[in-house]
Amino acid sequence: MRTIDAHQHFWRYDPVALGWIDPATALAQDRLPPDVRVAMDRAGIDGSIAVQASQTEAETLWLLALTERYPWIAGVVGWADLCAPDIADRIATLRHPRLVGLRHVVQDEPDDRFMLRDDFTNGVRAATAAGLAYDILVYPRQAGHVPAFLDRVGDGRFILDHGGKPPIAAGGWQPWADAIARTARYPGVWCKLSGLVTEADHAAWRPDDLARYVDHLLDCFGPDRLIFGSDWPVCMLAADYARVHAVAMEHITARCPDHVDAIFGGNAKAAYRLPDQ
Template sequence: MIIDGHQHFWDPARADYPWMEADELGPIRRAFGPADLAPLMKANGIDASILVQCRSALEETEQFLHIAHENPFVVGVVGWADLADGALDETLDRLRALPGGGRLVGIRHQVHDEADPDWLLREDVQRGLTAVFTRDLAYDLLVRTRELPAAISTAQAFPQARFVLDHAAKPPIADGASAEWTDGIAALAACGNVWCKISGLATEAVWNDWDADRLFPFVEHAARCFGEDRLIYGSDWPVCLLAGGYGEIKSALEACLARLGPRVRDKAFGVNAKAAYRLG
């Protein structure tokens, strides 16, 4: 099974997406749903996908589980739930009891939008993570370089848990290499319980001036740190459309991974996502 490990659906006419307000995001400020993605997946040889949260709302998680129930190609949902909510245990149990609830595989919060770079280390957040891991769910780390120290400490605090780093922590591709990002990625990978998504990289480059060669040093570093068993391919569609089409993104990342060897490429396109998210 070839898996797109990171994609989204949204409809700005029906809900608010604060991160989408910037003028340069106008091209993706419209509805995207399963009917839009399915033909792109088929044309590019992708069998299944992981649907990932876009906003901090339980209603979206419920909607995504319904979409997964109605669309077999969505084999996993990384939803949102309030980690600081004292009733999180009951919330997670309720979500898992919904139609499609069996496809809830992880929880995510937009940590890099929090004012506090140590948000993950708050006592109430750590208590919420305990509830997530007690239910054998993964936690997706949506962080940039600024939040990597807190992410490292969190991964160390839960050595038996499964974490998935989204977008390789959004490396500063447009600005060039960063020793802080390079060292942070290496330290996070050393925890041993973190997988890394090779996703969202083209949109961290200059949108109209990038190619596989430009992305490769960052993919190579992630591969060197995480190894062939902990890299996951993701399109980050439809955010990726800001920099390139679904097929263009897939081809570029596949080329990067192939340069690292067929085992790296093949595992990143399915086996590793199944392991990270415990897909049946």
């Protein structure tokens, strides 16, 4: 079984294009595929999916070019202006065997109902019609709109990033928990076990802090719709690659040992329709 880390980022650091990065952190430098390859090998991870970090089509083309230099990057979740009236043409321009999905950083939109806009939902429908998955990136305050969004966009493959970003550091539960339960009722939605350490206390988190949130995701989505992702290098704000992988593996092995292969590879392949290698 091929193992997949379904959420990584790569960039050449640019403080303007990557304005969300705090320049005082370890993220404020180039982060490229060779920088994570040794850690992946040690964790037994064969390949990855590269996910957009800046909202430009130029970055998407750059990520797709990386897949040709580093064939272990199995797919790219890129960006295109989903609100553009010519979105179908834009997607056609980006067409590449390794383009497996698109994402918009909805969490940064000031309007919590942004994902319900007609132009945006039309763009997402164009993406799914082109055979692409769509990654959903929202904060809990926006997550309550996800079911209505799914009703509007219709059939497709959707992946909820970072477990819907639960408020782990504050020990919060609602409205996140209800939004997860409602979203999981849609069979075309998978959920990534990714980015959880950076929702916890960066300096003092423990595996137990994450456990009830991971258990809720397992209970709602089931092990056949959960996907491991490291969120490297963003995870480095709270933990190195080895620890992120080890904590996830320990919990999944204890909770659903028969589904380790699915969560660490098979589900990503199904959700993103990854090409065989």
